[in-house]
Amino acid sequence: MQEFYNHQEIEQQTQHYWDEKQLYRITENLSKEKFYCLAMFPYPSGHLHVGHVRNYTLGDVIARYQHLKGKNVMQPIGWDAFGLPAENAAIKHNVPPAEWTYKNIDHMREQLKQLGFAYDWSREFTTCQPEYYRWEQWLFTRLVEKGLAYKKNAVVNWDPVDKTVLANEQVVDGRGWRSGALVERKEIPQWFIKITAYADELLDGLDTLEGWPEQVRTMQRNWIGRSEGLQITFPVADAAPLQVFTTRPDTLFGVSYLAIAPQHPLALASAQNNPALQKFIEECKNIEVSESALATLEKRGVNTGLTATHPLTNEEVPIWCANFVVMDYGTGAVMSVPAHDQRDFEFAQHYDLPLKPVLSANSAWDYTKTAYTERSPLINSAEFDGLAFDAAFEAIATALENKQLAERQINYRLRDWGVSRQRYWGAPIPIIYCDACGTVPVPAADLPVRLPEDVTLDGVNSPLKEIPEFYHTQCPTCGAAATRETDTFDTFMESSWYYARFASYDQNSSMLDDRAKYWTPVDQYIGGIEHAVMHLLYARFLHKLMRDEGLVQTDEPFINLLTQGMVLKDGTKMSKSKGNTVDPKLLIEKYGADTLRLFSIFTAPPEQSLEWSDSGVEGSYKFLKRLWAFSVKHQTQICSINAADRSYVNWKEQSSELQTYRRELYQILQQATFDIERLQLNTVVSAAMKLFNLLVELSHHQAKLPASEAPFVQQPVARLLNKMLVVLLRILYPITPHITTRLWKDLGYAGKMHDAYWPKMANDALDIDSINIIVQVNGKVRSKISVPAEASEDDIKALALADEKALKFIAQNTVRKVIYIPSKLINIVVSA
Numbered sequence: 003m004q005e006f007y008n009h010q011e012i013e014q015q016t017q018h019y020w021d022e023k024q025l026y027r028i029t030e031n032l033s034k035e036k037f038y039c040l041a042m043f044p045y046p047s048g049h050l051h052v053g054h055v056r057n058y059t060l061g062d063v064i065a066r067y068q069h070l071k072g073k074n075v076m077q078p079i080g081w082d083a084f085g086l087p088a089e090n091a092a093i094k095h096n097v098p099p100a101e102w103t104y105k106n107i108d109h110m111r112e113q114l115k116q117l118g119f120a121y122d123w124s125r126e127f128t129t130c131q132p133e134y135y136r137w138e139q140w141l142f143t144r145l146v147e148k149g150l151a152y153k154k155n156a157v158v159n160w161d162p163v164d165k166t167v168l169a170n171e172q173v174v175d176g177r178g179w180r181s182g183a184l185v186e187r188k189e190i191p192q193w194f195i196k197i198t199a200y201a202d203e204l205l206d207g208l209d210t211l212e213g214w215p216e217q218v219r220t221m222q223r224n225w226i227g228r229s230e231g232l233q234i235t236f237p238v239a240d241a242a243p244l245q246v247f248t249t250r251p252d253t254l255f256g257v258s259y260l261a262i263a264p265q266h267p268l269a270l271a272s273a274q275n276n277p278a279l280q281k282f283i284e285e286c287k288n289i290e291v292s293e294s295a296l297a298t299l300e301k302r303g304v305n306t307g308l309t310a311t312h313p314l315t316n317e318e319v320p321i322w323c324a325n326f327v328v329m330d331y332g333t334g335a336v337m338s339v340p341a342h343d344q345r346d347f348e349f350a351q352h353y354d355l356p357l358k359p360v361l362s363a364n365s366a367w368d369y370t371k372t373a374y375t376e377r378s379p380l381i382n383s384a385e386f387d388g389l390a391f392d393a394a395f396e397a398i399a400t401a402l403e404n405k406q407l408a409e410r411q412i413n414y415r416l417r418d419w420g421v422s423r424q425r426y427w428g429a430p431i432p433i434i435y436c437d438a439c440g441t442v443p444v445p446a447a448d449l450p451v452r453l454p455e456d457v458t459l460d461g462v463n464s465p466l467k468e469i470p471e472f473y474h475t476q477c478p479t480c481g482a483a484a485t486r487e488t489d490t491f492d493t494f495m496e497s498s499w500y501y502a503r504f505a506s507y508d509q510n511s512s513m514l515d516d517r518a519k520y521w522t523p524v525d526q527y528i529g530g531i532e533h534a535v536m537h538l539l540y541a542r543f544l545h546k547l548m549r550d551e552g553l554v555q556t557d558e559p560f561i562n563l564l565t566q567g568m569v570l571k572d573g574t575k576m577s578k579s580k581g582n583t584v585d586p587k588l589l590i591e592k593y594g595a596d597t598l599r600l601f602s603i604f605t606a607p608p609e610q611s612l613e614w615s616d617s618g619v620e621g622s623y624k625f626l627k628r629l630w631a632f633s634v635k636h637q638t639q640i641c642s643i644n645a646a647d648r649s650y651v652n653w654k655e656q657s658s659e660l661q662t663y664r665r666e667l668y669q670i671l672q673q674a675t676f677d678i679e680r681l682q683l684n685t686v687v688s689a690a691m692k693l694f695n696l697l698v699e700l701s702h703h704q705a706k707l708p709a710s711e712a713p714f715v716q717q718p719v720a721r722l723l724n725k726m727l728v729v730l731l732r733i734l735y736p737i738t739p740h741i742t743t744r745l746w747k748d749l750g751y752a753g754k755m756h757d758a759y760w761p762k763m764a765n766d767a768l769d770i771d772s773i774n775i776i777v778q779v780n781g782k783v784r785s786k787i788s789v790p791a792e793a794s795e796d797d798i799k800a801l802a803l804a805d806e807k808a809l810k811f812i813a814q815n816t817v818r819k820v821i822y823i824p825s826k827l828i829n830i831v832v833s834a
């Protein structure tokens with residue numbers, strides 16, 4: 003062994019050895035329990051950052067641990083390669099996005115390899131390869147056939163100067179990133195996938211995902227936003243009746259006006275002879291409709307002059323057109339109850355509309371300040387007075403249903419998934435438009451629709467629109483000249499099913515095969531909380547779509563989810579723009595991958611943010627150096643123990659000191675096992691450090707022992723030393739696989755480190771039959787005695803007073819007092 007810890011050499015040689023033996027190549031093995039471990043695959047931005055290091059180290063620790071437990075573990079890696087940054091880089095550096103992407107991948111692959119992750123590299127793929135995206139094109143054509151994908155008009159960001167559609171990221175403060183022109187909202191035809199058809203299933207499925215953080219499940223529940231309510235009809239004189247959706251029919255008697263969206267047909271119709279309304283509708287065209295924008299929006303509107311009839315009181319209620327009502331939720335119309343709804347309240351304040359409290363609030367409630375939104379028994383509501391929310395809901399619903407003026411309804415906040423992007427660097431949407439046949443999905447035999455890769459980007463329009471060879475085609479149905487769709491898929495399409503493709507990575511006659519049934523669902527998924535909604539919801543959705551095609555068998559793709567915290571520096575997120583990034587490359591050179599891995603696991607629990615610190619990295623490095631030095635020092639001894647035929651050690655007959663060391667070893671192992679199982683990985687490192695200190699202590703103890711006649715390899719103390727070290731290597735292996743693999747070999751342990759099992763508990767190790775008591779004389783530690791666990795206080799005091807070492811310090815003095823702290827200590831107070 004080299005005297006000093008040479009991380010570079012150790013890591014290179016170990017990685018070379020792994021490669022040579024193809025240790026991480028995995029196949030389906032029905033006789034073993036499978037474990038599929040996956041960390042969210044990276045976008046090939048060019049360089050690995052420390053956030054990646056953390057994410058992939060967490061995955062690797064879990065994968066290696068599960069392997070030590072005897073599972074058949076798959077841990078794959080690939081690249082989420084489509085997306086806007088490649089286009090931006092292409093414009094900036096004048097290289098085609100494909101070239102830029104593949105070059106980045108080559109670089110990042112090397113970086114990942116340097117970190118020593120146990121990936122099955124044979125399964126690697128890149129989502130911009132036609133061999134991959136052809137299958138999502140195929141699935142999409144199936145969805146079109148099934149009516150689960152459809153086309154409709156939807157709003158995009160339109161740059162009127164560049165005459166192009168902008169991605170949300172390209173709109174900066176409401177202006178086009180390139181032209182600086184004020185961005186307009188424009189409606190164009192786009193493709194949608196009917197995720198709303200699965201809304202209930204996606205919602206109910208959340209209850210089964212017990213291995214997910216509650217926070218993520220809540221975020222998805224809110225995103226899906228299921229509301230149970232009533233659709234109530236308000237008759238309108240000389241027009242079609244107005245339908246409103248409400249979740250609060252209990253407030254029906256408090257309605258003081260109705261509000262309709264600016265795009266509502268009734269608004270558009272009455273604008274014909276209402277110039278003020280006409281103008282208002284025009285103005286609303288340019289406002290953003292996102293929920294956050296709506297919440298802070300100043301509530302404005304125009305009276306349409308129309309009135310509706312209240313379905314129970316028959317009173318006349320004015321109809322306003324208001325900017326806070328959105329057209330694509332419910333019916334695009336609401337019954338406004340300013341006393342009990344804050345938005346309605348603000349609007350009513352501004353236009354001086356009446357307020358009618360119909361819920362029993364605290365008598366001190368000030369209705370001129372805010373709305374009272376709690377659920378309370380009804381007042382001012384005729385025969386419904388006194389009813390609490392549920393009863394009131396039921397009674398009013400029934401009363402309206404009897405008059406055929408209401409229907410129970412469930413609404414979702416979730417919208418269908420718009421998958422069209424007017425961008426170049428994405429998978430082409432496999433649709434052909436024919437004058438005679440209309441919209442025709444590309445037949446399976448003609449897939450993939452390949453994205454031309456040799457292009458130049460000028461930063462304005464998608465080059466696909468300028469490549470006739472791409473968009474001119476023939477209709478697959480009638481053979482006439484036809485054109486292709488030039489939009490590409492949202493890149494969430496690729497990331498929504500890649501986990502399944504890793505199982506069937508080389509299958510080129512179908513999207514997935516039986517191997518996907520073996521490997522899915524993913525047993526442990528790891529990634530950032532920023533993916534809590536979109537990515538994880540779309541992936542759950544695609545899993546169900548693939549299930550309905552018979553491609554996978556389960557309902558959910560990810561059994562357990564770990565959302566790792568951010569990596570911070572000086573309390574803020576690391577980012578290029580802040581200039582506080584840390585380059586893993588330099589750190590790997592200086593300290594090695596094991597140090598980086600150890601640091602990123604040790605410094606914080608996986609779900610919490612990790613504060614980067616150079617001294618922390620130093621500390622991790624120091625620990626590995628000490629482990630190395632200790633191993634060098636004891637190599638001869640350990641090697642000969644491992645080479646010898648070892649005799650049975652009856653631990654019960656050993657000194658109480660040795661038994662205590664042994665017990666502590668197993669206490670530490672028990673804690674480490676408990677913590678790694680619950681993914682509390684930072685304290686697994688603490689356990690390893692504790693064990694190392696115990697090992698050092700035991701070696702000092704060994705050094706002080708008189709040489710006995712028996713050969714030292716058979717001495718219990720040497721055997722225990724060996725045991726501690728072999729447990730330590732296996733606890734550390736998932737975290738620092740290079741150094742442990744090397745030590746395993748250099749110290750003469752049998753077999754491969756990789757094939758060792760996670761250490762087992764010794765049945766008797768934690769049995770306590772004796773306890774150690776410290777003996778003090780006048781407050782100074784003078785001795786340690788071992789007493790039977792069941793000994794009484796008097797017995798223990800007597801034993802202490804008879805202890806040889808203690809007696810030396812008591813000497814000629816008189817014992818004045820004996821203080822006993824149970825299970826710990828005896829203090830003998832003496833004086834002359």
Ligand code: ANZ
Nearest residue numbers: 229247248249250253327328331332334336339342343
């Ligand atoms: C009367 C009422 C009284 C309401 C009250 C709330 C409180 P969720 O839970 O999100 O489904 N609403 C309905 N359609 C709307 C639209 N297109 N644009 C804006 N707001 C709309 O919310 C349902 C509530 O949001 C409905 O219940 C309606 O206001 C409003 F004290 O009706 B409510």
Ligand code: ZN
Nearest residue numbers: 436439477480
């Ligand atoms: Zn045709």
